[in-house]
Amino acid sequence: MFITFEGIDGSGKSTQARLLAEALTAEGHDVVLTREPGGSPGAEEIRRLVLEGDPDRWSAETEILLFTAARRDHLERTIAPALAAGKIVICDRFADSTRMYQGLSRGDLRGLVDQLHGLMIGREPDLTFLIDLPPEVGLARAKGRQGKEERFEDFGLDLQVRMRAGFLALAREFAPRFRIFDGAAPKEEVSAAILATARTALGARA
Structure with missing residues (x-):
């Protein structure tokens, strides 16, 4: 089964992805926990290009190509x-996330x-788990991490507001898996x- 986590920056999705991986592993499942952009050596190199630096470093069109290239390598190798x-x-x-960040928000x-x-x-x-959170809360959390990968957070609250609305609309569009x-x-x-929820979905596929 291929499970993804989505949400605005600071929503807690990375933590929840890790907790689910740990719980399913403890129950005897063979689990691979990965991330995007990244998840393979080539994709991790592209990650540094797209998540660090000035907000205007790339156009949305260039970002789409970079993210797609990273995803292709991730898909093939991991x-x-x-x-x-x-x-x-x-x-x-x-x-x-690409449908939102590059496809709609910019x-x-x-x-x-x-x-x-x-x-x-x-x-x-x-199956996709969307972790929904008020944009101002998510942005405060994300900025509080004080890491290097803050290029999208630096676009500000307006982007996060549009992202939240977009993710909720996407959940309606792809309702069977969200x-x-x-x-x-x-x-x-x-x-x-x-x-x-994951246990129920896995049981239905057994």
């Missing part, structure tokens, strides 16, 4: 081999994102609900 081996792949972000480029996705990636997750969780709830409550 995701597809793990799924073929019968493992559960849990990924922190996937194509839905111009009307969703069609281009989907066209490249169809040509070069060709698959969607089996599940929405309240990122403002206690971390333990959210992780327990996510684990229960």
Whole structure:
């Protein structure tokens, strides 16, 4: 099963992806925890290009190409081999983030994102967990990390507001695979609900 986590910056999705991977591993599943952009040596190199530096470093069109290239390498070298081996792949972000960050939030480029996705990636997750959070809370959390990878946070609150609305719209568009969780709830409550949902989905595929 291919499971992804999505949400605005600072929503807690990376933490929840890790907690789910740990819980499923403890239950005896063979789990690969990965992330985007990144997840393979080549994709990690591209990650540094797109997440560091000035907000205006790349145009949205260039970013789409970079993210698609990273995703293709990630798919070839990490995701597809793990799924073929019968493992559960849990990924922190996937194509839905590109649909939002480059496809909608910085111009009307969703069609281009989907066209490249169809040509070069060709698959969607089996299950997507959207961690929803008020944009001002997420941005404060993200900026509080004080890391180097803050290029998208530096676009400010307006981007995060549009991103949240976009992710919720995307969840309606792809309703069969999306599940929405309240990122403002206690971390333990959210992780327990996510684990229960994952167990049900895995049981249905057994």
